[in-house]
Amino acid sequence: MAWQPAVPVEAARRVACIGAGVIGGGWAALFLARGFDVTVWDPTDDAEQNVRRLVDLAWQPLSDLGLADGAARDRLTFAPTLEDAVADAHFVQESAPERLDLKRRVLADIDRATPPGVVIASSTSGYGVTEMETEVQKVPERMIVGHPFNPPYLIPLVEIAGGQRTAAEAVAWAGGFYRRADKFVLSLQREVPGFVGNRLQEALWREALHMLAAGEASVEEIDAAIREGPGLRWALMGPCLTFHLAGGAGGMAYMLDHFGPSLEAPWTRLTAPDLTEALRETLVTGCDGEAAGRSVEALVRQRDEQLVALLKARSGR
Numbered sequence: 001m002a003w004q005p006a007v008p009v010e011a012a013r014r015v016a017c018i019g020a021g022v023i024g025g026g027w028a029a030l031f032l033a034r035g036f037d038v039t040v041w042d043p044t045d046d047a048e049q050n051v052r053r054l055v056d057l058a059w060q061p062l063s064d065l066g067l068a069d070g071a072a073r074d075r076l077t078f079a080p081t082l083e084d085a086v087a088d089a090h091f092v093q094e095s096a097p098e099r100l101d102l103k104r105r106v107l108a109d110i111d112r113a114t115p116p117g118v119v120i121a122s123s124t125s126g127y128g129v130t131e132m133e134t135e136v137q138k139v140p141e142r143m144i145v146g147h148p149f150n151p152p153y154l155i156p157l158v159e160i161a162g163g164q165r166t167a168a169e170a171v172a173w174a175g176g177f178y179r180r181a182d183k184f185v186l187s188l189q190r191e192v193p194g195f196v197g198n199r200l201q202e203a204l205w206r207e208a209l210h211m212l213a214a215g216e217a218s219v220e221e222i223d224a225a226i227r228e229g230p231g232l233r234w235a236l237m238g239p240c241l242t243f244h245l246a247g248g249a250g251g252m253a254y255m256l257d258h259f260g261p262s263l264e265a266p267w268t269r270l271t272a273p274d275l276t277e278a279l280r281e282t283l284v285t286g287c288d289g290e291a292a293g294r295s296v297e298a299l300v301r302q303r304d305e306q307l308v309a310l311l312k313a314r315s316g317r
Contacts, residue, residue, distance in 0.1 A: 003141040003167035006117030007090050009176035016089035020047040023123050024095030025054035026152035034181045035068035037075045041085035048078045058153045086114040091177055095123040108135035119174045121146030128191035129163025141167040144174050147195050156184035159195045210269045236306045244287040249296055252287040256280050
């Protein structure tokens with residue numbers, strides 16, 4: 001029989017956050033701000049103190065962005081056991097430390113204690129569901145990845161994906177629930193180690209470490225090079241559409257044809273892929289789709305207006 005949710009997405013009201021570190025506490029703050037009841041369980045002695053402090057710290061920026069009807073910090077409770085935390089939950093967000101053996105054990109425990117129609121999402125930053133749910137026996141069909149970016153209460157992106165035994169209905173339900181919490185949902189069609197955002201971050205991070213180790217740049221220079229340069233553009237359009245604009249009126253096709261040879265230059269320690277016709281076509285078609293009929297001139301105007309807003313916000317003007 002196919003997996004069925006315990007409640008429709010729009011009826012979900014109660015969230016269990018298992019694990020109360022920076023990520024788990026950040027999730028709790030977000031869910032409270034979106035008007036949910038939140039129950040937290042964590043085995044450490046100071047978990048409640050730490051989570052309440054984090055929620056208090058997050059509440060002002062969340063208030064500045066706008067709280068949902070019914071949002072209140074007093075809707076936060078702490079359970080004495082994992083079983084108590086998930087007993088009446090409509091959604092479970094697991095945020096245990098990033099150790100595969102621990103993830104396997106905790107997810108199996110959550111699965112045994114949680115009603116079968118409740119989705120269980122892991123905040124893992126790199127493991128796939130298939131490798132984490134090896135000890136899950138009750139309802140593996142409802143296990144998903146729900147990978148946030150820190151702080152979860154402000155950064156919109158959450159990457160979600162299922163495993164080999166996950167039901168498509170569970171992934172779809174989770175996507176709808178996260179959207180109710182005002183997250184930007186990137187639903188991945190494949191289990192990719194590290195997902196999309198972390199793999200891109202990791203490439204930049206590794207090159208930064210290479211430059212530091214070789215004495216080619218300082219920490220301050222590396223941070224400034226991103227903060228004052230491409231980081232501003234990436235906040236608006238991402239790397240692909242940014243390079244699409246670098247080609248001027250010719251877009252990505254012009255950029256690849258004229259700057260593609262620079263892929264062979266030894267600028268990074270990462271081996272560049274061959275710029276095949278198939279890869280070229282994928283990039284050109286993808287950028288055309290993302291542009292959605294907007295001309296390069298229109299995209300440039302949009303980018304520049306948003307850059308001005310970002311720069312004003314950073315300077316406090």
